[in-house]
Amino acid sequence: MATVLLTGISGQDGSYLAEQLRAEGHRVVGLLRAGRTPRAARLPDIEYTEWDFAHVDALAQLLRSVRPTEFYNLAAFSTGAGMYDDPVAIGELNGIAVARMLQAIVDADASIRFCQASSSEMFGDPAAAPQDESTPFRPRSPYAAAKLFAHATVQAFRTRHDVFACSAILYNHESPRRGQAFVTRKIADAVARIRAGLDHELRLGNLDAQRDWGYAPDYVHALRLMLAHDHADDYVVATGQLHTVREFCDLAFSHVGLDYRDWVKGNTTDLREDRRGPVVGNAAKARRVLGWQPSTDFGAIVRLMVDASIASLASRDSMS
Structure with a gap:
């Protein structure tokens, strides 16, 4: 049984990763930012500890105490509109905190295997499509720049300190646990409410925006394979297929026997300018x-x- 330390355990990816690890009998310790409380636990047998994400010595001491064999960092400010909010905090959590994690591993136990959740946002306006590990990065937001700093730091520690450190360049990945701020979840929830007669329209921005959408449990499985391999490296994790928001709407509404064109309306306030090449x-x-x-x-x-x-809507109605 391995001991695994995991940040971002309350999020979509963290919860699926914890679930997979616990199903195989591993000990999972969720690392929370100091002062934070975990959301309603999906798994009752997860341990929790705290770190302020600021002090290397404190994390090194925690690593000596917990003694993990693997350390997954899934904590980050989310994408979407949040890519430009509070760039200083984004830089601290998404970028500099990763350098502190890696330094703490060097100081406490260099045998700990580390996996960083990187992002396709680092490609920004890509120079080529599809993107692979050799495609140049061209970040266009504080979120992407901070992720790129973390990504480069992983490579530096791997080379300089011989740390087993990997980065997963994750493309969009969805699931029923996706946060409500994301367009896929907005669409799914709207379909449920419209089907129940509670809403009469869904307002969205650019229906022709394209994304490479995968399934979150598949993607966290890729992280595990990376740390189980003999050699540390960085990997693109993607489906290689583009779909539009319009396609998502069409499939979502038709799943309940509705035509999205009767319910989805344009909303210029949600329209994000996106003139990038295909990501x-x-x-x-x-x-x-x-x-x-x-x-x-x-x-x-x-x-x-x-x-x-x-x-979920039916469950809430039954409790009300």
């Missing part, structure tokens, strides 16, 4: 080296999210 990943390296590939297709992801939103 779509080439995960050939992950398939070849790790044996990873996505197991859940786009249509299944949409249906899972809609069904979960319908069930």
